[in-house]
Amino acid sequence: MSKIVVMGAGSWGTALALLLAENGNEVVLWEFFEERAKEMQKTRRNNYYLGGIDLPDNITITNKIENILDGAEYLLFSIPSQNLRNAIQLVSSQLTEDIIIINTGKGIEVSTKLRLSEVIKEEILGKYHKNIVALSGPTHAEEVVKKLPTTIVAAGEEEKAQKVQELFSNNYFRVYYSTDITGVELGGALKNCIAIAAGIVDGLGYGDNTKAAVITRGLAEISRFSKNFNAFEKTFSGLAGMGDLIVTCTSQHSRNRYVGEELGKGKKIDDILNGMNMVAEGVPTIKAVHEISKDKNIDMPIIESLYRIIYENENILKIAKVLMERDLKEEFY
Secondary structure, three states: OOEEEEEOOOHHHHHHHHHHHHOOOEEEEEOOOHHHHHHHHHHOEEOOOEEEEEOOOOEEEEOOOOOOOOOOOEEEEOOOHHHHHHHHHHHHHHOOOOOEEEEOOOOEEOOOOEEHHHHHHHHOOHHHHHHEEEEEOOOOHHHHOOOOOEEEEEEOOHHHHHHHHHHHOOOOEEEEEEOOHHHHHHHHHHHHHHHHHHHHHHHHOOOHHHHHHHHHHHHHHHHHHHHHHOOOHHHHHOHHHHHHHHHHHHOOOOHHHHHHHHHHOOOOHHHHHHOOOOOOOHHHHHHHHHHHHHHHOOOOHHHHHHHHHHHOOOOHHHHHHHHHOOOOOOOOO
């Protein structure tokens, strides 16, 4: 039995806490808002994100940071990308060399253009860098808590990634490991952007042909972008690439696809985001990826189109026409 601290009691953090508890571990689930933490302690449920699911006795809910890592073997972050740095700063002084740091967020920090493991590295001592593992793949919390079969990837240094693999795996949650943390993180971050494009297709009432084109050309953009950072090409045909892209572009649970669908129906981005109680990571990631692609001269027409729609308020139908009328070229370039 291990002690695991899960920082972030959203839907995914709660789902993973439940999974880890079921695997026989002692779990501390940290909630940022004190009132929500008190409600969860009282009801033994997370009614704000995953209503109807009882939290077992081996999950301790807290809002306190002091000594939270005492005796912990794993520290898991399930925090929105743009807030991750602040969360790390809360606990960085408590880290030891024995604690494996698991990040489940999928995004890029807009202010620095850093991947999330790079953000973590900036806030912790160098001797802890080898302990960082990214956990990513085609997963929705709503299905994991129902114990529906799910597969995912743990990426980092081989020994640490294998430990995380063993920690999470059971008869309905299968974990593979990878040493390509760069590719796994970029696949997870950029698929959220492409899912917004797929949602726009749904909102406009376009068909399966269009959706398939967005997904496959989106994967081409993800691969083209990521090779500039020495990611493994094979990663993008796996769970953290194509797998995560498919589920996020097609699932009713996907908040990024939902944002795109509402945009396709003519709603304004601010109104859509203000009406959600969860974060759509693709929106800030589009901004970061757009800026990086311009700096590195990477051709990313879907990302460019999404940026113009979301940040420059351009007409969706006009942008769709521009995409279809681009210069003709070979499929792979």
